[in-house]
Amino acid sequence: MTCRSAAVMLALLTVLPAQTALAEADDPLTPGADGPLTPGAVSPLVPGAASAVGSLVPGVAPGPRLSWQEPADTPDQMFAPEVYTPSAREDAVEPRDAAPEADALIEYVPAGDAAHKALSCSRRTGPYQRRVERWLKLKADGKQSGGDCRAIRTFQTRHGIRPVTGFAGPVTWARMQLLSARKNPNAAGKCAVRSSRVACVDLTRQLTWVQKGKKVLWGPVPMRSGRAGYRTRTGQFKIYWKHKNHWSTLYNSPMPYSQFFSGGQAFHAVYGSVYDPHGSWGCVNLRLADARTLWNVLRKGDRVSVWGRRAGT
Numbered sequence: 001m002t003c004r005s006a007a008v009m010l011a012l013l014t015v016l017p018a019q020t021a022l023a024e025a026d027d028p029l030t031p032g033a034d035g036p037l038t039p040g041a042v043s044p045l046v047p048g049a050a051s052a053v054g055s056l057v058p059g060v061a062p063g064p065r066l067s068w069q070e071p072a073d074t075p076d077q078m079f080a081p082e083v084y085t086p087s088a089r090e091d092a093v094e095p096r097d098a099a100p101e102a103d104a105l106i107e108y109v110p111a112g113d114a115a116h117k118a119l120s121c122s123r124r125t126g127p128y129q130r131r132v133e134r135w136l137k138l139k140a141d142g143k144q145s146g147g148d149c150r151a152i153r154t155f156q157t158r159h160g161i162r163p164v165t166g167f168a169g170p171v172t173w174a175r176m177q178l179l180s181a182r183k184n185p186n187a188a189g190k191c192a193v194r195s196s197r198v199a200c201v202d203l204t205r206q207l208t209w210v211q212k213g214k215k216v217l218w219g220p221v222p223m224r225s226g227r228a229g230y231r232t233r234t235g236q237f238k239i240y241w242k243h244k245n246h247w248s249t250l251y252n253s254p255m256p257y258s259q260f261f262s263g264g265q266a267f268h269a270v271y272g273s274v275y276d277p278h279g280s281w282g283c284v285n286l287r288l289a290d291a292r293t294l295w296n297v298l299r300k301g302d303r304v305s306v307w308g309r310r311a312g313t
Contacts, residue, residue, distance in 0.1 A: 056108035056127075056170070056277050059163040080263045083241045091244055095256030095288070098271050103287040105161040107171040108277055119165050121149040126168030127277075133168075135176045144168070171275045174222050177205045185209050185220040192236065192305040199239070199267070199298055201225070201284055203232060204308030208267075208284060210297050218297045221290045224270070227279025228313045237261040237304040244295065251281070257291040261304040267294055279310060 113122050123144060126132070130142035136151050149166030156164045159175050185207060186193075191200035193214055201208045201223070209219025225232040239259050246258035246268065260266040267284045269291035286294065 055110070057111050057114050058273070058276075059107045059109040059114050059165065059167070059169075060104075081241070081243070081246065081260065086243065086245070093245055095245060095254070095269065095292075098269075098288045102271055103273060103289075105159065105171050105175065105275075106273065107156070107161055107163065107165075107167060107169045108275065109163070109165065109167045109169055113163075113165060113167060119163070121146070121153065122165040122167040123149075124167060126172075128170065128173035129168040131168075131173055132176065135173075135180075170277045171273075174206060174275050177207060178220060178222055181205060181207055181220045185216060186211060186214070190305075190307050192303065194303060197298065197302045199261075199294075199302060199304045201232070201304065201306040202308050203234070203306065203310045206310065208286070210294070218293065219290075221286065222274050224274040224276070224280050224285040225310050226265075226282040226313065227310075230279070230281045231310070231313050232265060232280070232282055232284060232306060233262050234306045234308070235262075237306065239298055239300050239302045239304060242295070242298075242300060255283070256288065257286075257295040259295065259298055262306075267291065267298075279313065 109122065110124055113119055113124065125142065125144045129144060129148075130140050132152060133140040133142070133148060136155065138148055138151055144166075148168075152166040152168055152172060153164050155176075156162075156166070156172060161171055161175065181187075185191075185202070186200065186209075190202065191209075191211065192198055193211070195213060197210055197212050197217065199208065199210050200219075202220075203225050206223055206225065207220040208223045209221070210217045239261050241258075241260045243258045243260070244256070246255040246266075247253070248255055254271070255266065255268040258266045258268040265282045265284070267286060269288040270280075270285045271288070274285050274287055
């Protein structure tokens with residue numbers, strides 16, 4: 001069984017705390033002069049994850065009900081859920097709001113940098129260093145320098161990324177990816193162009209949007225797909241079930257605004273950061289506001305096109 005009764009589910013939604021989400025880094029990290037980076041939060045359900053994932057933590061201490069150390073995710077269910085028609089009473093309940101700043105642009109940085117509150121410019125080479133350098137039209141040598149740091153700091157300040165330390169982390173790179181894709185996310189023609197709505201999921205760039213023909217109806221927005229060993233499946237699918245207040249009984253976790261398209265894999269909201277460098281358990285994770293909007297854009301039977309590969313998986 002993957003679904004509990006509506007009454008149990010709704011009761012749990014009111015008492016269980018929100019927890020920090022995890023995501024996947026794309027390049028190996030370069031340790032600083034003071035030794036290896038401190039491991040971040042790693043789920044015990046994923047053996048070896050600590051060695052496979054860059055050891056980054058949020059650069060700003062998490063707020064109430066959020067923790068660096070909790071492994072919590074809103075993970076994919078391994079099996080297709082039990083499909084049923086929710087009652088009007090159940091559907092009338094909107095998922096709870098996320099904690100303040102749960103989806104803020106908080107960069108993930110080495111623990112040593114996070115602990116140094118007065119740090120103005122990181123000397124560490126970030127996991128996305130070379131890519132960020134190319135995007136900023138700097139010398140792409142993949143090594144942090146004073147000039148690199150100042151340029152990255154300027155970008156972070158302009159886009160509200162914190163802390164402003166010039167570290168080339170996953171949030172800074174994700175923001176650059178989004179900016180590059182905004183005008184024409186399907187410029188490479190990877191998403192299927194049809195006369196009907198298609199939800200496009202680009203695993204390589206970690207972006208999703210909805211298009212009809214060549215017209216973009218919604219997005220692109222940042223997302224988080226499956227980690228190593230739990231990849232989001234690629235191919236052509238259809239939305240087969242929508243469940244606003246879904247609950248994963250396998251992982252005992254909320255999956256607000258779930259729209260299932262492949263077995264237990266679905267679009268759904270998370271109560272944490274979609275930028276966090278570990279990855280989901282297979283679902284396409286979205287910020288709460290984005291998942292809520294997408295809920296109203298897609299209909300049962302709409303197509304979903306998934307391609308590419310998340311770095312590190």
